[in-house]
Amino acid sequence: MNNKQLANVFTLIANLLEIKGEIIYKTLAYRKAAESLDTLGREASEYWKEGKLADIPGVGKAIAEKIDELLDTGKLEFLEKLKKEVPESLAGWLQVPSLGPKKVALIWKTLNITTLAELEAAAKEGRLRDLPGMGAKSETAILDGLASLARRSGRLPLGRAYPLAREIIRVLKGVKGVVAAEPAGSLRRMRSTIGDLDILVASKDSAAVMEAFVNLKGVERVLGKGDTKASIEFFDGVRAQLWVHPPQEFGTALQYATGSKDHNVQLRQIALDKGLSLSDHSFKKIKGGKEIFCATEEEVYKTLGLPWIPPELREGRGEVDAAKKDKLPKLIQVKDIKSNLHMHSTYSDGNLSMLDMAKAAMRRGLKVVAFTDHSVSLGVANGLSIERHKEQAAEIRKIQKQLGDEILILHGSEVEIKADGSLDYPDAFLASLDLVVASLHSSLRQPREKITERLLKVVRNPHVDIIGHPTGREFPDREGADLDMEVILQAAAESGVAMEINAHPSRLDLDDAYARRANELGVPISINTDAHSEEDYDMLHYGVAIGRRAWLEPGNVVNTWTAKKLTDWLKKRK
Numbered sequence: 001m002n003n004k005q006l007a008n009v010f011t012l013i014a015n016l017l018e019i020k021g022e023i024i025y026k027t028l029a030y031r032k033a034a035e036s037l038d039t040l041g042r043e044a045s046e047y048w049k050e051g052k053l054a055d056i057p058g059v060g061k062a063i064a065e066k067i068d069e070l071l072d073t074g075k076l077e078f079l080e081k082l083k084k085e086v087p088e089s090l091a092g093w094l095q096v097p098s099l100g101p102k103k104v105a106l107i108w109k110t111l112n113i114t115t116l117a118e119l120e121a122a123a124k125e126g127r128l129r130d131l132p133g134m135g136a137k138s139e140t141a142i143l144d145g146l147a148s149l150a151r152r153s154g155r156l157p158l159g160r161a162y163p164l165a166r167e168i169i170r171v172l173k174g175v176k177g178v179v180a181a182e183p184a185g186s187l188r189r190m191r192s193t194i195g196d197l198d199i200l201v202a203s204k205d206s207a208a209v210m211e212a213f214v215n216l217k218g219v220e221r222v223l224g225k226g227d228t229k230a231s232i233e234f235f236d237g238v239r240a241q242l243w244v245h246p247p248q249e250f251g252t253a254l255q256y257a258t259g260s261k262d263h264n265v266q267l268r269q270i271a272l273d274k275g276l277s278l279s280d281h282s283f284k285k286i287k288g289g290k291e292i293f294c295a296t297e298e299e300v301y302k303t304l305g306l307p308w309i310p311p312e313l314r315e316g317r318g319e320v321d322a323a324k325k326d327k328l329p330k331l332i333q334v335k336d337i338k339s340n341l342h343m344h345s346t347y348s349d350g351n352l353s354m355l356d357m358a359k360a361a362m363r364r365g366l367k368v369v370a371f372t373d374h375s376v377s378l379g380v381a382n383g384l385s386i387e388r389h390k391e392q393a394a395e396i397r398k399i400q401k402q403l404g405d406e407i408l409i410l411h412g413s414e415v416e417i418k419a420d421g422s423l424d425y426p427d428a429f430l431a432s433l434d435l436v437v438a439s440l441h442s443s444l445r446q447p448r449e450k451i452t453e454r455l456l457k458v459v460r461n462p463h464v465d466i467i468g469h470p471t472g473r474e475f476p477d478r479e480g481a482d483l484d485m486e487v488i489l490q491a492a493a494e495s496g497v498a499m500e501i502n503a504h505p506s507r508l509d510l511d512d513a514y515a516r517r518a519n520e521l522g523v524p525i526s527i528n529t530d531a532h533s534e535e536d537y538d539m540l541h542y543g544v545a546i547g548r549r550a551w552l553e554p555g556n557v558v559n560t561w562t563a564k565k566l567t568d569w570l571k572k573r574k
Helices: 003-020 024-038 044-049 061-073 077-085 088-095 101-111 116-124 136-151 158-173 206-214 247-258 261-273 297-303 319-324 354-363 386-406 427-432 448-459 485-495 512-520 535-549 563-572
Strands: 178-183 197-203 219-225 229-234 239-245 276-278 283-285 339-343 368-371 408-416 435-439 466-468 498-502 525-528
Touching: 003 024, 003 061, 003 077, 003 088, 003 101, 024 061, 044 061, 088 101, 088 116, 101 116, 116 136, 158 178, 158 197, 158 206, 158 239, 158 535, 178 247, 197 206, 197 247, 206 219, 206 229, 206 239, 239 247, 247 261, 247 297, 261 276, 261 319, 339 408, 339 435, 339 466, 339 525, 339 535, 354 368, 354 386, 386 408, 408 563, 448 466, 448 485, 466 525, 485 498, 485 512, 498 512, 498 535, 512 525, 512 535, 525 535
Parallel strands: 197 239, 339 368, 368 408, 408 435, 435 466, 466 498, 498 525
Antiparallel strands: 178 197, 219 229, 229 239, 276 283
16 A cells, blocks of 8 residues: 555544544544645655554554555454444535534434435435534534535645635735735645635725635635635635734744644644744744744744745644754755756647747746657657757757857657656667657556566666656646555666656656755656647746655755756766
């Protein structure tokens, strides 16, 4: 079982235990383990082989024993017994807005129904309103929640959440009296997928901000509206929440709403050690109760004796200890990127000619671009034969002469990794290219061992420079290949091949956990836009955000290197 499958098991256990009515600390332990596994940079099976399951953050002795059983047998007796007590289908009910574990248990036990279809029928027939603690309003809320769930497609990809949040913030910043407005939560931490959108505003006049928020374009329902908090749902099922704080409290509020649970717990402990309590409103001295207000996050961290910690790092994965030791990484920024080494033109499936794409890159200050049009077997993308590649190389020489020394244009290819691990072109031709990006696009559902061996063959090929979007995932509909990433990354460290963070928001692949592990092993990282149009260059910030979440500094990323350093590296690989 891979980490995602293990995390799903422990999330299911936590949900069923909540419905059963188990004490909260037990369910929280399973949820913490699930979250840790979901963001772990190594497969749990590697820790298992080394006898070090307890080294996984959030995994104690009891959960380590359960992971051991799952990895050894593929099943968990504890879960099988639990599913006999609480029907597994009820866990899905918890996704329905307005339905908590107590209401789920009440409806199930009273009406003896276990499916969402049965729940909807019972609500429409008026059979819920007479249950203890419920009524007609509760019944209507459940029906609304079921309709909302049908509209929603799970977590929101970052590429969809980010522009929506920026538009909301643009509107709110236009409200008179607004001093500041920022996204918060997992969006500000730039996670690959987002739940609801969290927006914070600093203003002395909350009423005007609330009115603007609930009247945003595209709002279908106002889920709640108070003096300082409101919640809305758009027509497509996306939900957003707004909190308005006085300007003097904005720093503590933004910090509180941004950090992960583990990050915030650590900060609150530091505050307690200093004789302070920390809330979203202020610091408060435990003796005397005097409040300390922070208008900015920098003031919050300074009060704790820490440097400001970038939002992307606030996951409780060692950043607080690093801050204490003044060893936070100097994170990569968009301005550090000097090259784009994975992009397409009209030679394959791009929208612009190579000349137009190169000029667009120059306008953005890039010093190197590599045209990596698709290889021949990807017919759907108009893949190039060797003869067409030779034509492209001749055109690149003409464009280079026309544009001069301001930008270096490399001739490469995004080469298809075929089902047996072979590549589209012979090694002799690959060696003639300036750069080779090898990518998985097909047969992604091969068994773990087979697809891992398939990619390993390519990682070890000395003519391959970059592994493009390594798992092949696409949000929101396609999971990545079930690769043994630890084995892949170890091999990459030995061969010196670079692993890509593909900045396209539908990919963001490698993810931050694996990119951080790759960096720990000394694997070069390449952040590319996979641009097919001029507008695609502007996706770069998504890839850089994943790099920042992976603790990457500029020197860890080949795209920050000078043209000479980059070409020297490529020549050594031939």
